Amino acid sequence: MTFNDWFSCEQVAQGVFHIEETAYNADYRCNIFLVKGRDFDVVIDSGLGLFSLRDFLAPLSENPILIASHSHYDHLGSNWEFSQRWAHADEADILAHPTRENTFGDRFLETADFTPLPFSHFEAGDWQPKPAPATRLLCDGEILDLGDRQLEVVHAPGHSPGLICLWDERNRALFSTDAVYDGEIFDFLPCSDIPTYLETMKRLRALPVEVAFPCHNKILDGDRFRAVIDNYSV
Numbered sequence: 001m002t003f004n005d006w007f008s009c010e011q012v013a014q015g016v017f018h019i020e021e022t023a024y025n026a027d028y029r030c031n032i033f034l035v036k037g038r039d040f041d042v043v044i045d046s047g048l049g050l051f052s053l054r055d056f057l058a059p060l061s062e063n064p065i066l067i068a069s070h071s072h073y074d075h076l077g078s079n080w081e082f083s084q085r086w087a088h089a090d091e092a093d094i095l096a097h098p099t100r101e102n103t104f105g106d107r108f109l110e111t112a113d114f115t116p117l118p119f120s121h122f123e124a125g126d127w128q129p130k131p132a133p134a135t136r137l138l139c140d141g142e143i144l145d146l147g148d149r150q151l152e153v154v155h156a157p158g159h160s161p162g163l164i165c166l167w168d169e170r171n172r173a174l175f176s177t178d179a180v181y182d183g184e185i186f187d188f189l190p191c192s193d194i195p196t197y198l199e200t201m202k203r204l205r206a207l208p209v210e211v212a213f214p215c216h217n218k219i220l221d222g223d224r225f226r227a228v229i230d231n232y233s234v
């Protein structure tokens with residue numbers, strides 16, 4: 001297998017590409033998004049790091065900036081491949097010193113969840129994340145100006161302390177990462193906090209979202225986005 005077999009890529013909106021590692025169990029695999037801008041492109045999260053994401057993206061984007069939504073194993077594997085890596089301060093320690101344990105790879109990554117295996121003799125137990133310290137720390141409310149698109153950083157703790165979403169107000173699109181997605185809400189990890197999560201949900205619900213690009217499962221329209229929040233919040 002090569003990186004071209006490992007990743008799939010589909011354009012899902014103007015200037016927005018959805019990349020997946022389709023051989024990994026759909027319940028766990030991370031949706032990676034490339035967002036093109038006039039002045040620079042960003043890639044939101046990087047998957048497991050088993051193949052080169054940067055090489056795969058090269059025909060679409062020369063030198064994208066990596067935005068790490070948070071530091072879980074399914075999101076950070078190729079972060080080290082990107083020269084600029086932006087993240088919230090509350091994830092910075094783990095991004096700089098990731099282990100199988102503090103990224104939860106030891107808990108969730110299993111060989112049986114790959115069809116086919118990425119390579120022969122692949123063992124999930126051999127997976128190790130590489131250090132990739134943030135090169136810039138992002139704050140809540142900060143605007144990332146790509147030139148023809150502005151993304152507002154929304155600190156969205158609860159699933160993990162430094163989780164961030166990105167809000168594209170003009171297009172009413174939220175990159176909702178691991179805060180709001182269809183499926184079981186992971187609020188039970190050692191890094192999770194339910195009261196904080198509820199506050200985050202409340203805040204995100206107030207945004208006039210028409211489309212949400214989550215890091216897990218399907219893209220959500222505004223109604224489904226609000227239904228996910230309401231189902232969790234009752």
Ligand SMILES: [Zn+2]
Binds near residue numbers: 070072
């Ligand atoms: Zn996560």
Ligand SMILES: [Zn+2]
Binds near residue numbers: 216
């Ligand atoms: Zn995740």
